[in-house]
Amino acid sequence: IQMSFTEIDSGTFRIEYRGEPIWLNSDRTVFIPGFKTLLMADLHLGKTATFRSSGIPAPIQTDQETLRRMLQSVMKWDPKRLVVLGDFLHSFHGATDALKQDLLDWRASVSELELWIVRGNHDRRVGDDFYRSFADWIGNEKEDAPWRYIHSPEDSSQQTTTISKGLAGFSPGIFTFCGHLHPGVKLRNSRNFAGGTIRLPAFAMKKETLVLPAFGEFTGSSSDTCRDFKRLYAVTPGRVLEVQR
Numbered sequence: 720i721q722m723s724f725t726e727i728d729s730g731t732f733r734i735e736y737r738g739e740p741i742w743l744n745s746d747r748t749v750f751i752p753g754f755k756t757l758l759m760a761d762l763h764l765g766k767t768a769t770f771r772s773s774g775i776p777a778p779i780q781t782d783q784e785t786l787r788r789m790l791q792s793v794m795k796w797d798p799k800r801l802v803v804l805g806d807f808l809h810s811f812h813g814a815t816d817a818l819k820q821d822l823l824d825w826r827a828s829v830s831e832l833e834l835w836i837v838r839g840n841h842d843r844r845v846g847d848d849f850y851r852s853f854a855d856w857i858g859n860e861k862e863d864a865p866w867r868y869i870h871s872p873e874d875s876s877q878q879t880t881t882i883s884k885g886l887a888g889f890s891p892g893i894f895t896f897c898g899h900l901h902p903g904v905k906l907r908n909s910r911n912f913a914g915g916t917i918r919l920p921a922f923a924m925k926k927e928t929l930v931l932p933a934f935g936e937f938t939g940s941s942s943d944t945c946r947d948f949k950r951l952y953a954v955t956p957g958r959v960l961e962v963q964r
Contacts, residue, residue, distance in 0.1 A: 765818050801833070823853055
């Protein structure tokens with residue numbers, strides 16, 4: 720697909736929902752200034768240890784780099800609350816004592832921060848006990864009207880169906896944030912005369928659902944997961960760009 724993009728604002732792309740600003744940031748986070756809430760998704764901490772436990776070569780120090788970037792984002796946006804939208808950890812094999820100590824040290828450096836963790840499909844394989852020493856809340860979904868926090872946009876579709884039938888569920892008319900898809904975009908590189916493309920992580924939005932790019936250092940992205948999303952925002956170092964299909 721031939722794509723073009725238009726730069727709206729360096730570093731942050733600002734949108735609104737019912738008058739509430741939502742900031743899409745080049746550090747792959749979302750900040751909701753009116754609620755002092757910072758969002759990130761798909762850290763996949765422990766992925767290197769998981770791969771190495773199976774004899775698969777993997778880069779080292781990726782968890783430490785993810786934690787460094789997390790701290791950098793918290794220091795930059797100064798939130799009251801951090802919400803991780805699932806897949807905080809990669810697997811049970813990655814939930815090592817060394818990683819837990821790193822997380823406790825990280826938590827001590829931001830002790831005033833409230834930390835919510837939405838369970839992702841990878842987190843369910845780990846169990847909640849690992850998280851309880853550093854998280855203030857962990858669950859499958861959370862509503863903080865007008866916002867809803869879940870892991871997968873598929874959960875959003877199922878919940879919307881439930882609401883439309885008037886059954887138990889979240890309140891109607893709220894905006895959903897999620898992860899899981901690791902959205903990305905593939906753009907033609909106009910500066911490369913030999914052709915080729917560049918791949919970038921992205922925010923993906925349709926209707927009242929926004930999917931965040933994967934935050935973790937050792938995670939990828941895919942343009943195939945967001946084909947039906949109408950609005951895409953590519954993330955480059957220091958810049959967020961709206962992509963026109």
